[in-house]
Amino acid sequence: MRLTTARRSRAIGAVAVAALAIGAGALATRQGAVAATSEGLLCEANAQQTFSLTAGKGFVSTPDGNTILTWSYGMSTRGFQLPGPTLCVESGKDVTVILHNDLPEATSIIFPGQTGVKADGNPAQPEFDTGGSLTSLVHPAAAAGGSVTYTFTAGKPGTYLYSSGTDVRKQQQMGLYGALVVRPAGHAGQVNDRADSAFNPSHEYVFLLSEVDPEVHLAVERGEPVDWAAYNARYFMINGRSMPDTLAPNHASWLPNQPYGALVHIRPYDAATNPLPAVIRYVNAGTVNYPFHPHGSDERVVNKDGRALQGTSGQDVGYLKYDIDVKPGQTVDALMDWRDVEHWDPVTNPVPTQLPVITDQLLVGPDTWFSESPYLGKKGELPSNITSLNECGEYYHVAHSHALQQATNYGAAFGGMMTVFRIDPPSGCPAN
Numbered sequence: 001m002r003l004t005t006a007r008r009s010r011a012i013g014a015v016a017v018a019a020l021a022i023g024a025g026a027l028a029t030r031q032g033a034v035a036a037t038s039e040g041l042l043c044e045a046n047a048q049q050t051f052s053l054t055a056g057k058g059f060v061s062t063p064d065g066n067t068i069l070t071w072s073y074g075m076s077t078r079g080f081q082l083p084g085p086t087l088c089v090e091s092g093k094d095v096t097v098i099l100h101n102d103l104p105e106a107t108s109i110i111f112p113g114q115t116g117v118k119a120d121g122n123p124a125q126p127e128f129d130t131g132g133s134l135t136s137l138v139h140p141a142a143a144a145g146g147s148v149t150y151t152f153t154a155g156k157p158g159t160y161l162y163s164s165g166t167d168v169r170k171q172q173q174m175g176l177y178g179a180l181v182v183r184p185a186g187h188a189g190q191v192n193d194r195a196d197s198a199f200n201p202s203h204e205y206v207f208l209l210s211e212v213d214p215e216v217h218l219a220v221e222r223g224e225p226v227d228w229a230a231y232n233a234r235y236f237m238i239n240g241r242s243m244p245d246t247l248a249p250n251h252a253s254w255l256p257n258q259p260y261g262a263l264v265h266i267r268p269y270d271a272a273t274n275p276l277p278a279v280i281r282y283v284n285a286g287t288v289n290y291p292f293h294p295h296g297s298d299e300r301v302v303n304k305d306g307r308a309l310q311g312t313s314g315q316d317v318g319y320l321k322y323d324i325d326v327k328p329g330q331t332v333d334a335l336m337d338w339r340d341v342e343h344w345d346p347v348t349n350p351v352p353t354q355l356p357v358i359t360d361q362l363l364v365g366p367d368t369w370f371s372e373s374p375y376l377g378k379k380g381e382l383p384s385n386i387t388s389l390n391e392c393g394e395y396y397h398v399a400h401s402h403a404l405q406q407a408t409n410y411g412a413a414f415g416g417m418m419t420v421f422r423i424d425p426p427s428g429c430p431a432n
């Protein structure tokens with residue numbers, strides 16, 4: 001699993017070029033003619049709220065050319081993926097999750113924040129061996145073919161982590177985690193029961209944040225003991241992908257086991273045509289805080305750990321925050337809209353940001369790089385020797401973990417826990 005030095009340096013160069021190309025708008029070409037489900041949250045949902053998951057092995061790829069053995073949950077009908085499928089359910093309704101285990105050791109799922117969790121009909125509780133040592137936080141599915149059925153009543157509206165309750169340090173590092181979205185009964189377009197948590201359902205995102213120490217995965221692959229004293233996470237992921245793979249569409253063909261993208265795509269707020277914000281559901285499946293932040297705008301935190309942020313008399317105590325600090329095991333639901341229209345001009349500057357004068361921009365034909373602004377310029381306005389790669393005057397802000405070692409791929413900046421927010425002009429982008 002280790003790259004040679006030469007191979008790694010070539011890979012890093014490719015990543016750096018890719019990141020620059022994204023700044024120049026190459027991304028827009030790829031995003032142009034894609035289906036609606038190519039971006040944003042992909043829910044597993046059904047009227048029975050019954051899900052059949054299989055814990056199994058598979059390989060995931062990283063942008064520097066590494067390939068890493070991973071354990072994760074997949075839909076039993078589809079197979080392996082990282083992270084586990086995003087399960088969407090309705091608050092207060094019964095949920096059934098049947099876990100099949102294809103791994104060589106026992107595994108399980110814990111559902112924090114849910115009500116009346118049972119395993120094979122018995123109350124979910126820790127299990128111990130005859131010596132009194134903890135063997136699992138909940139009844140597991142036996143190794144190599146076992147199964148267990150978990151039932152619960154979906155808890156308060158919000159976002160939750162589901163993950164292994166067995167040999168947690170190893171199995172969660174190996175990838176056994178996923179997101180559970182609990183929607184308020186009768187109000188699927190709200191984060192919680194509060195009307196002011198309404199969001200635009202076509203702009204809903206999960207950011208499941210995690211980390212990978214490839215040495216742990218290599219030891220497991222070889223059947224060797226894990227040296228936890230040497231634990232050192234080298235890859236940092238959003239939805240099982242590292243930058244720039246985070247920008248690729250959902251179900252990108254070149255990432256067959258990592259189906260979830262992490263590109264946020266929004267339009268500026270407009271009371272008549274775009275009144276509702278996007279929602280980003282942050283989930284931390286790792287071992288340290290991930291201080292995640294977008295550039296260019298703050299977000300409104302409205303929910304934490306499946307609880308609406310409100311006072312005892314029901315008053316809103318949500319708050320605007322630039323840095324969303326997500327702690328291990330924590331979830332944070334944040335609304336985002338784009339309200340600065342100060343510099344917007346329908347002809348010369350169709351998105352609300354200020355474009356530097358042309359002499360302050362770096363133009364390198366045939367590709368284009370604008371300095372000082374995320375705005376890519378209105379399509380067609382560039383000098384004739386420059387190729388315009390953006391679609392319609394959209395622009396991009398980077399968003400990433402501000403612990404910058406988490407914004408790398410094996411130490412190479414930039415990568416890792418990083419993505420972009422794409423902001424289209426107020427009128428939308430015709431190609432989409």
Ligand SMILES: [Cu+2]
Pocket residue numbers: 293294295400402
């Ligand atoms: Cu930053």
